[in-house]
Amino acid sequence: MSDEPPSPPGNLPMDIVDALNEATPEELRDVARYADALAEHKEREVRLEEETDDADVEKQPDDLPDDVPSKATITIKEINDNRYYYWQWREGETVTSKYKGPVNPDE
Incomplete structure (x- = not known):
């Protein structure tokens, strides 16, 4: 482990980077779990929407x-x-x- 803090991704807004830099290790782990769960949820929504769009096309009268x-x-x-x-x-x-x-x- 390096003594230097990690560099944030370039596409992350600075207000999020600042909030993360001020968070405790426990809060950061909570954020990581939440972010992972939220990403999975949003990916699932996209998949379901695509499946619904495909099903709608097939069901046209x-x-x-x-x-x-x-x-x-x-x-x-x-x-x-x-x-x-x-x-x-x-x-x-x-x-x-x-x-x-x-x-x-x-x-």
């Missing part, structure tokens, strides 16, 4: 109209005691809907 984006989902709306399917998707800040048909086709 066959009856998707040409003017409805592939990211649209089917929503049920009730109007005057009748239930209808609508395609629904987000375009920027707005949610757009397009009529698909009645929930019960006999209606």
Whole structure:
């Protein structure tokens, strides 16, 4: 072990480096455990998001109209005691809907 303190990674913000330099050895070990667990959690979130994106692409319905984006989902709306399917998707800040048909086709 060298008598000199280790050099921080160049991409680490200085406020984090300063806080770590002021921490006790016990706090540093706690930070190391937390940072490792947090990194694993974030990596898992990325993997799950990628898997969800892949699954969504595979689950696209066959009856998707040409003017409805592939990211649209089917929503049920009730109007005057009748239930209808609508395609629904987000375009920027707005949610757009397009009529698909009645929930019960006999209606």
